[in-house]
Amino acid sequence: MSGTLGIVGVGLIGGSIGLAARKSGWEVVGVDRAEVLERAAALGAIDRASTLKEARGADLVILAAPISQSTRLLGELAPTDAPVTDVASVKMPLVEAAERAGLRYVGGHPMAGSQLSGVNNADADLFRGARYFLTPTERTDPEVYRRVSAFVRDTLRATPTAVPPEKHDLLMAALSHLPHLMAVALLKVASDISPEALSFAGPSFRDLTRVGASNPELWADILAANAPALGEALGAFAGAMAQIGSEIGNRGAIEERFRRARDAYEELGGILLERKGKNVELAVPLENQPGALARVTTLLGSRNINILDLYMRHSHTERAALVLTLSSAQVKEARAALREAGFGAEILD
Numbered sequence: 001m002s003g004t005l006g007i008v009g010v011g012l013i014g015g016s017i018g019l020a021a022r023k024s025g026w027e028v029v030g031v032d033r034a035e036v037l038e039r040a041a042a043l044g045a046i047d048r049a050s051t052l053k054e055a056r057g058a059d060l061v062i063l064a065a066p067i068s069q070s071t072r073l074l075g076e077l078a079p080t081d082a083p084v085t086d087v088a089s090v091k092m093p094l095v096e097a098a099e100r101a102g103l104r105y106v107g108g109h110p111m112a113g114s115q116l117s118g119v120n121n122a123d124a125d126l127f128r129g130a131r132y133f134l135t136p137t138e139r140t141d142p143e144v145y146r147r148v149s150a151f152v153r154d155t156l157r158a159t160p161t162a163v164p165p166e167k168h169d170l171l172m173a174a175l176s177h178l179p180h181l182m183a184v185a186l187l188k189v190a191s192d193i194s195p196e197a198l199s200f201a202g203p204s205f206r207d208l209t210r211v212g213a214s215n216p217e218l219w220a221d222i223l224a225a226n227a228p229a230l231g232e233a234l235g236a237f238a239g240a241m242a243q244i245g246s247e248i249g250n251r252g253a254i255e256e257r258f259r260r261a262r263d264a265y266e267e268l269g270g271i272l273l274e275r276k277g278k279n280v281e282l283a284v285p286l287e288n289q290p291g292a293l294a295r296v297t298t299l300l301g302s303r304n305i306n307i308l309d310l311y312m313r314h315s316h317t318e319r320a321a322l323v324l325t326l327s328s329a330q331v332k333e334a335r336a337a338l339r340e341a342g343f344g345a346e347i348l349d
């Protein structure tokens with residue numbers, strides 16, 4: 001798959017997408033400030049500068065500006081028939097804006113990045129091996145999902161993972177947004193002790209605070225967009241800290257806390273996902289009606305089953321089949337979950 005790719009916002013993430021896409025044969029046009037585009041062209045992240053209006057004619061459009069900008073730009077991009085996606089760290093505001101604008105859209109979010117920003121820090125391999133969330137809803141066109149997921153897998157070399165947008169935002173509150181705020185708070189507590197305290201910090205403090213050096217405007221934007229879910233995560237964290245704090249004198253209780261934490265940490269595994277074994281295609285017969293796709297992707301997402309690819313196999317009767325590509329390690333669990341929910345699920349040769 002290749003063609004013309006429009007990237008709106010050619011910074012760390014947009015620039016990294018551009019570098020990877022150009023390497024695999026896409027023509028990349030960029031929309032950003034003139035000086036950013038000049039630098040992006042010099043670094044090989046875009047072929048040429050473009051405009052939002054011209055990007056409407058691309059084969060795929062990716063919005064990679066800060067969240068509040070991307071939300072607004074979705075409205076300005078319409079009308080277009082081009083498949084559209086974005087990379088924003090919070091999904092609900094983007095999904096709502098794209099659906100309001102009537103775009104052929106699916107939300108996206110790479111679980112890769114850094115505390116650095118701007119196209120100067122872009123890297124063609126940034127997404128290689130990483131998880132990449134896609135957030136289809138009942139209004140998502142399966143063909144758009146298929147194209148974006150193929151781009152993520154074949155061009156960015158990441159692993160597409162379908163999850164409903166609301167669930168994505170709840171997960172990110174705990175897995176990304178809370179840790180960023182914790183880094184900010186830790187840095188404040190240590191700096192408040194004495195002016196030289198930070199110069200004495202060792203590896204544990206550095207591990208826990210790296211993302212405190214992230215771009216302030218970008219993170220103010222991300223946290224504001226996910227305020228309700230983040231409020232819940234902060235409440236749970238404050239409760240856990242208070243509880244653990246009350247147990248400090250109780251060695252048995254603290255040992256048990258660390259045992260549980262070590263087990264949980266081991267569950268994390270590596271950051272990069274590896275494809276183990278062969279992938280398998282599973283055909284799921286569906287009534288050909290709106291909402292059917294979302295029911296299947298939501299079900300599998302809720303069981304943490306990665307959909308590596310999907311397409312609709314239409315028939316001349318009213319029933320069509322949704323063909324899913326899954327890792328062979330997850331097929332058994334997927335078939336059981338689908339059958340339990342009343343769907344058929346046949347493995348294709």
Ligand SMILES: NC(=O)c1ccc[n+]([C@@H]2O[C@H](COP(=O)([O-])OP(=O)(O)OC[C@H]3O[C@@H](n4cnc5c(N)ncnc54)[C@H](O)[C@@H]3O)[C@@H](O)[C@H]2O)c1
Nearest residue numbers: 009010011012013032064065066067088089113114117118
């Ligand atoms: N940084 C990360 O680790 C990370 C990871 C995953 C997703 N994201 C998401 O990616 C998006 C971009 O983040 P980034 O880290 O690449 O930021 P960045 O600051 O490096 O890049 C953002 C780019 O958008 C441009 N821009 C701003 N307003 C614009 C507009 N109206 N039109 C066109 N371009 C505009 C800026 O000039 C800049 O070049 C954000 O939505 C963020 O939530 C970031």
Ligand SMILES: O=C(O)C(=O)C[C@]1(C(=O)O)C=C[C@@H](O)C=C1
Nearest residue numbers: 089110111112113114115176211
């Ligand atoms: O590696 C980092 O610096 C990151 O913060 C990356 C990270 C995260 O893991 O929280 C940050 C924001 C994104 O939305 C996705 C990934």
